[in-house]
Amino acid sequence: MTAGGTELKFPSKFFWGCATSAHQIEGGLLNDWTEWEKSPGRLADLKEKQEDPLDFISGSAANSFVENNADISCLKDLGANAYRFSVDWSRLEPQEGQFSEEALQYYKEFVKKLRAHRIEPFVTLWHWPLPLWLRDKGGWENRQTVAYFRRFAGRIASYLDEEVNFWVTLNEPLVYASQSYLAGEWPPNKKSYLSLWRVINNLAAGHRAAYRALKGINGANQVGIAKHNIYFEAARGAGVNKFLKRAADWWWNERFLNKIKRQQDFIGLNYYFHNLVDYGFGRPFDYGKRSDLAWGLYPEGIYHVLRGLQRYDKPVYITENGLADRGDQHRAWYITEILKNVHKAIGCGVPVKGYFHWSLIDNFEWAQGFRPRFGLYEINYQTFERRPRPSASFYADICRYNRI
Numbered sequence: 001m002t003a004g005g006t007e008l009k010f011p012s013k014f015f016w017g018c019a020t021s022a023h024q025i026e027g028g029l030l031n032d033w034t035e036w037e038k039s040p041g042r043l044a045d046l047k048e049k050q051e052d053p054l055d056f057i058s059g060s061a062a063n064s065f066v067e068n069n070a071d072i073s074c075l076k077d078l079g080a081n082a083y084r085f086s087v088d089w090s091r092l093e094p095q096e097g098q099f100s101e102e103a104l105q106y107y108k109e110f111v112k113k114l115r116a117h118r119i120e121p122f123v124t125l126w127h128w129p130l131p132l133w134l135r136d137k138g139g140w141e142n143r144q145t146v147a148y149f150r151r152f153a154g155r156i157a158s159y160l161d162e163e164v165n166f167w168v169t170l171n172e173p174l175v176y177a178s179q180s181y182l183a184g185e186w187p188p189n190k191k192s193y194l195s196l197w198r199v200i201n202n203l204a205a206g207h208r209a210a211y212r213a214l215k216g217i218n219g220a221n222q223v224g225i226a227k228h229n230i231y232f233e234a235a236r237g238a239g240v241n242k243f244l245k246r247a248a249d250w251w252w253n254e255r256f257l258n259k260i261k262r263q264q265d266f267i268g269l270n271y272y273f274h275n276l277v278d279y280g281f282g283r284p285f286d287y288g289k290r291s292d293l294a295w296g297l298y299p300e301g302i303y304h305v306l307r308g309l310q311r312y313d314k315p316v317y318i319t320e321n322g323l324a325d326r327g328d329q330h331r332a333w334y335i336t337e338i339l340k341n342v343h344k345a346i347g348c349g350v351p352v353k354g355y356f357h358w359s360l361i362d363n364f365e366w367a368q369g370f371r372p373r374f375g376l377y378e379i380n381y382q383t384f385e386r387r388p389r390p391s392a393s394f395y396a397d398i399c400r401y402n403r404i
C-alpha cells in the first residue's frame, strides 16, 4: 500500500527476486581480485589510509559457497520467485581449458535446489573477477578473451541447460572498464584511454559470441546483460546542458547496448544513480536522503532511465537496485518509491518483467570492502548467521502479493 493509500498491482508472472555475485558472497576463491586484495600496493594504500586490511580482503565473504542452503531459506522467507547470482569463472575453469567437474556439479545442484523451491535462476556468467591464467594473458584487453569467454559460456550453458532459462552474460561492462582501465582503482589498475576502448570493444564482442553460443545450445535461452544506466538530468535553461546530457546518455547509457542490440533478448537494468548536468556533470543536488556510501537516493530517476530503454523494444528486468543502509533507515522507503516509478513506467508501456533487489545479504563491496551493508539480511561475519533486517519482511509482502 502506498502512502496515499492506493494499491499498485504489478503484472501477473512478474519476477520478484534478489541479486548477488559470486566474489561478493561465496568465499574461498582464487582470482585476480583475491590476488589484488592482498597485493603489496593495495596493502600499502590501506595502511596509508589507516584501514584494517581484513575489512578489504574478501576471504570467506558471506561463506555462501558453504551456506547456500541458508541463502535459499532467505529467498523462501521473502517469497521470492527468482534469484540472480553469478558463477565464478576461476572456480569453474581454474586452468586454461580445464573445467572443474566439482564446480560444475556444485552449480548444477544449486540451480536444481532453486527450481525445487520454485525460484527461477537468472545466471550471470561474468561479474568481474578473472581466473589467474586469463589475467596473465591480459584479460579483456586481449582479443583472444572473446574466444575464451565463448568457450566458457558454452560449457556452462550446456551443463546447466535443463535448469536455466535466463542468462546474463556480463555485469555492468562500462563500470568495470572505467574503474579498471580509466580510474585505475580496480585491478589491473590502468589509466589508459586506449585500454578502455579495447576492453569495451572486447566485452561487446564477448557478449555477442556468448549470445550465439547460448542460443546454439538452446534457442529458447533468454540472454542479455546487466547494464548500469544513470539518469542524467539537464538543468533547465541552457542548450549546453541538453547537449551534455545527450552526450552522456549516448556514451554511458546507450553505446554499449547499441553495439549488442541484435544479440539480446532482454535488457537487464542496474539502477543506482542520478546525475545533475549543469555546465558539467554531478552538480550539487539536494537529495534529502543518502545511503551509507553517501550516494544520493533518487528513485524518480529509474522512471526516466526505463523510458530511455523503450527504444530497444525488449522486455526489461531490473537486475539490480538497492542501497548501502546498515541501520535499515531508508531501505523500505527506497524500495517503495522505486517501485512506484517502475509501476509508472509500466503504465507508459515499458515492458518491465521483474525486479531484483541488491542485495539478498550483506556482501563484499569490492574496493570498499565489507563496511557497506546492502543486504535485506544482515550477515554476522563471525558466525555467518543471516538475520533479516526489518525491510526484509516489508519486501516479502511485496513479493507475496505482487503489489505495493
Ligand code: IFM
Residues within 6 Å of the ligand: 021, 024, 172, 270, 320, 358, 365
Ligand atoms: O555491489 C555492486 C555490484 O557488484 C554491481 N552493481 C552495484 C553494486 C553496488 O555497488
